[in-house]
Amino acid sequence: MRVSDIAAVLGAEMLAGRSGLIRDVPSAGGCDIISDLLFFGKPGMLLLTGLTQLSVVRTAHLLDLSGIVFVRGKRPDEGAIELAESLGLPLLVSPLSLYDCCGRLYARGLPGVIPGAPHLPAECA
Amino acid sequence: MVTPLKSFSHSYPVLGGAYYLAGRAASDAKRRLGEQQAPAGFARRVAIATYEAEMNICIHAISGEVVIVMEGERVEVVANDRGPGIADIALAMTSGYSTASDKARAMGFGAGLGFANMQRCADRFHIRSRIGAGTNVKMTFLPRPEDEEGGAPCS
Numbered sequence: 001m002r003v004s005d006i007a008a009v010l011g012a013e014m015l016a017g018r019s020g021l022i023r024d025v026p027s028a029g030g031c032d033i034i035s036d037l038l039f040f041g042k043p044g045m046l047l048l049t050g051l052t053q054l055s056v057v058r059t060a061h062l063l064d065l066s067g068i069v070f071v072r073g074k075r076p077d078e079g080a081i082e083l084a085e086s087l088g089l090p091l092l093v094s095p096l097s098l099y100d101c102c103g104r105l106y107a108r109g110l111p112g113v114i115p116g117a118p119h120l121p122a123e124c125a
Numbered sequence: 126m127v128t129p130l131k132s133f134s135h136s137y138p139v140l141g142g143a144y145y146l147a148g149r150a151a152s153d154a155k156r157r158l159g160e161q162q163a164p165a166g167f168a169r170r171v172a173i174a175t176y177e178a179e180m181n182i183c184i185h186a187i188s189g190e191v192v193i194v195m196e197g198e199r200v201e202v203v204a205n206d207r208g209p210g211i212a213d214i215a216l217a218m219t220s221g222y223s224t225a226s227d228k229a230r231a232m233g234f235g236a237g238l239g240f241a242n243m244q245r246c247a248d249r250f251h252i253r254s255r256i257g258a259g260t261n262v263k264m265t266f267l268p269r270p271e272d273e274e275g276g277a278p279c280s
Contacts, residue, residue, distance in 0.1 A: 035236030038173055043165070051233050058148040062155060062172040064165065079145075 017090035166272035
């Protein structure tokens with residue numbers, strides 16, 4: 001699934017990183033905790049989030065994520081958009097909720113990221 | 126690592142509470158390693174651990190600095206802060222334990238995974254702390270075979 005396919009499925013508007021539209025997205029994750037993202041994020045993963053501050057864009061870049069979808073129509077500030085544009089990182093805004101965005105992508109075959117972290121209970125892995 | 130890294134040493138100031146600015150050292154390290162064609166996995170491990178160190182200073186300390194040194198095939202990252210210090214380092218190292226403020230948590234930080242993440246990303250990890258004075262973290266990064274694949278960041 002490409003970033004452009006994801007934008008269509010989520011009825012999303014593109015805010016930055018148009019050059020990354022053809023990027024292939026191997027997995028996705030919904031997360032509002034940056035600490036968790038820094039621990040569980042995998043390269044290429046698409047992030048769906050309700051956080052809109054600049055540090056989300058910075059984190060996505062450091063982790064080599066393929067893009068960010070802001071849910072519930074939430075929009076990041078100009079600084080975040082400018083940083084994403086300079087990094088070529090796609091930013092999308094969807095009017096749908098986090099749950100609905102994740103459900104639509106999962107139903108179309110986009111897998112999640114398997115945590116596999118030692119401190120998680122086995123049933124979560 | 127294909128070629129040795131260009132010798133580099135720089136200190137990045139970090140200010141407590143300045144969430145907007147934290148991450149500059151990590152971004153710079155990632156850019157420099159990328160420019161030198163260092164393996165993606167290696168650059169990612171350095172970037173993640175450096176960012177965690179910057180965020181810790183931002184969340185818990187008054188001020189501090191992150192020093193990055195690149196030499197040969199290794200990267201060293203040292204984080205020094207002027208802050209409250211850590212009373213029980215073993216407890217602070219426990220995944221899920223955190224003393225972060227509500228403000229830090231509202232911004233998505235402070236889940237208590239920072240030290241665990243630094244430890245798994247780095248090849249050597251050392252922490253010292255003095256109550257009422259501050260905390261010092263030293264990390265060393267060496268090439269790993271899995272860095273070349275660019276796969277899992279630091280599993």
